[in-house]
Amino acid sequence: MTLLPGTPFDCFADGDKLKEECGIFGAIGLTDAANFVALGLHALQHRGQEAGGIVSHDPVEGFNSARRFGYVRDNFTRADVMATLPGSLAIGHVRYSTAGSKGATAIRDVQPFFGEFAIGGCAIAHNGNLTNAARLRKDLIERGAIFQSSSDSECIIHLMARSMQKTQAERLKDALRLVEGAFSVIAMTRTKLMGVRDPLGVRPLVLGRLGDGWFLASETCALDIIGAEFIREIEPGEMVVIEDGVLQSSRPFAPAKSRFCIFEQVYFSRPDSIIGGRSVYETRRQIGVELAREAPIEADLVCPVPDSGTPAAIGYAAESGIQFGLGITRNQYMGRTFIEPTEQIRNMGVRLKLNVNKSLIRGKRVILVDDSVVRGTTSRKIKDMILDAGAAEVHFRIASPPTAWPCFYGVDTPERSKLLAATMTEDQMRDWIGVDSLKFISLDGLYRAAGEAQGRDPAAPRYCDACFSGEYPIAPADKLDQGFEMKTAAE
Ligand SMILES: O=P(O)(O)OC[C@H]1O[C@H](OP(=O)(O)OP(=O)(O)O)[C@H](O)[C@@H]1O
Ligand SMILES: NC(=O)CC[C@H](N)C(=O)O
Ligand code: SF4
Numbered sequence: 053m054t055l056l057p058g059t060p061f062d063c064f065a066d067g068d069k070l071k072e073e074c075g076i077f078g079a080i081g082l083t084d085a086a087n088f089v090a091l092g093l094h095a096l097q098h099r100g101q102e103a104g105g106i107v108s109h110d111p112v113e114g115f116n117s118a119r120r121f122g123y124v125r126d127n128f129t130r131a132d133v134m135a136t137l138p139g140s141l142a143i144g145h146v147r148y149s150t151a152g153s154k155g156a157t158a159i160r161d162v163q164p165f166f167g168e169f170a171i172g173g174c175a176i177a178h179n180g181n182l183t184n185a186a187r188l189r190k191d192l193i194e195r196g197a198i199f200q201s202s203s204d205s206e207c208i209i210h211l212m213a214r215s216m217q218k219t220q221a222e223r224l225k226d227a228l229r230l231v232e233g234a235f236s237v238i239a240m241t242r243t244k245l246m247g248v249r250d251p252l253g254v255r256p257l258v259l260g261r262l263g264d265g266w267f268l269a270s271e272t273c274a275l276d277i278i279g280a281e282f283i284r285e286i287e288p289g290e291m292v293v294i295e296d297g298v299l300q301s302s303r304p305f306a307p308a309k310s311r312f313c314i315f316e317q318v319y320f321s322r323p324d325s326i327i328g329g330r331s332v333y334e335t336r337r338q339i340g341v342e343l344a345r346e347a348p349i350e351a352d353l354v355c356p357v358p359d360s361g362t363p364a365a366i367g368y369a370a371e372s373g374i375q376f377g378l379g380i381t382r383n384q385y386m387g388r389t390f391i392e393p394t395e396q397i398r399n400m401g402v403r404l405k406l407n408v409n410k411s412l413i414r415g416k417r418v419i420l421v422d423d424s425v426v427r428g429t430t431s432r433k434i435k436d437m438i439l440d441a442g443a444a445e446v447h448f449r450i451a452s453p454p455t456a457w458p459c460f461y462g463v464d465t466p467e468r469s470k471l472l473a474a475t476m477t478e479d480q481m482r483d484w485i486g487v488d489s490l491k492f493i494s495l496d497g498l499y500r501a502a503g504e505a506q507g508r509d510p511a512a513p514r515y516c517d518a519c520f521s522g523e524y525p526i527a528p529a530d531k532l533d534q535g536f537e538m539k540t541a542a543e
């Protein structure tokens with residue numbers, strides 16, 4: 053929606069800030085697979101709220117698809133929509149755009165994408181972002197490809213079409229060997245469900261089972277919702293093909309050291325999901341513990357910025373011994389899109405999403421714990437609300453290091469100049485936000501919380517942490533073509 057910069061309204065609406073990523077889900081082996089996909093996508097809604105889509109296959113009806121803007125619950129619970137998606141094989145996608153059109157503007161960019169090849173049809177759903185998509189697209193168009201969308205992910209279908217391999221699985225491998233960047237992909241043919249993670253495993257993908265059914269999903273919370281058993285993660289660089297109840301695994305890429313996105317641990321994944329054998333909630337609580345050790349401060353109350361700051365705030369309070377309290381309440385009915393308010397309502401300064409519990413805050417020295425600072429707009433407005441409520445002091449503690457670099461691997465970060473930490477030191481940010489103190493967890497502290505007892509190994513970091521460190525594990529080819537400047541040795 054159109055926002056007036058600087059009005060009290062703009063901070064809690066869905067402005068130009070760090071967004072989640074896409075969610076993907078696939079099901080094979082159970083009747084009406086699309087219903088399982090709809091449930092799985094509902095559990096993954098936090099990863100993408102712009103649009104969703106499902107493709108199914110039935111031996112009689114063939115391939116069918118439904119792609120819609122908006123929430124899963126509003127589209128894929130309707131009997132008339134689900135009746136169009138028969139079959140025991142289906143895949144789906146919830147989208148947050150990182151390439152091509154943004155928001156609810158072009159249904160042609162909503163996934164899954166489908167291609168009809170000489171050897172049969174294939175649908176794909178992609179979480180991540182291809183860093184050489186512009187180069188590939190240009191090349192493919194010059195060679196006669198007719199693109200249907202403005203999305204990076206569609207390149208995969210065109211590359212498959214050009215492969216000379218005899219099976220869809222081999223064609224998918226060929227295609228994915230040519231793309232660069234981050235990709236967890238779920239694909240389906242008439243008989244197969246396939247899943248692939250890029251060689252670095254930047255984005256998540258897990259495998260589940262229920263009776264005769266097999267499932268692939270971005271996160272384990274999507275297996276929980278259908279009562280499926282979590283079998284294991286698809287490994288970085290692994291491809292699985294499931295057909296007739298049998299799973300085959302292969303390694304289509306040259307071996308590489310994995311670099312899972314550390315921001316999944318901090319913010320994107322749901323706290324009830326399991327990553328690397330440990331609950332995301334536990335990792336986030338541990339981040340709060342580390343933060344309390346690194347950045348203690350005398351205060352009366354630890355308050356989370358809901359919802360994503362809550363586990364870290366619980367850890368901070370436990371480690372510091374300072375009382376935990378819900379000083380800010382989130383309106384759970386606040387969607388990502390809101391009817392554009394009139395000028396009059398905007399000027400009233402409606403706090404659309406968050407409100408302060410004044411009786412708890414008044415007179416207290418308050419520590420606010422949030423997961424991240426991107427542009428700093430949220431922190432600044434929350435500080436105003438807390439001071440208006442009569443707090444004696446406001447201290448921010450942030451459960452990630454300063455976000456100083458954009459993400460090119462599946463998160464829609466603002467350009468570098470709009471990232472607060474790209475232009476200011478920590479002290480300058482403190483003064484700009486207007487708080488008594490501001491501290492971020494160190495990169496080492498974050499790694500310790502995420503299970504690396506020795507902190508970050510600078511020679512071989514276990515995670516992708518480019519948005520904090522500026523060290524990109526995959527060269528962002530298209531961005532470099534557009535003039536993006538990588539970190540220099542002096543920075
Ligand atoms: O510094 P900023 O640019 O304001 O961005 C940082 C904020 O953005 C996210 O929250 P958001 O309100 O987007 O969503 P959430 O409800 O998932 O936390 C994040 O949790 C921080 O609170
Ligand atoms: N966030 C994502 O994973 C986005 C997938 C894809 N790049 C798109 O823009 O649609
Ligand atoms: S740059 Fe940041 S958000 Fe993007 S994949 Fe790396 S750690 Fe994750």
Ligand SMILES: [Mg+2]
Pocket residue numbers: 357358359360361422423430
């Ligand atoms: Mg937030």
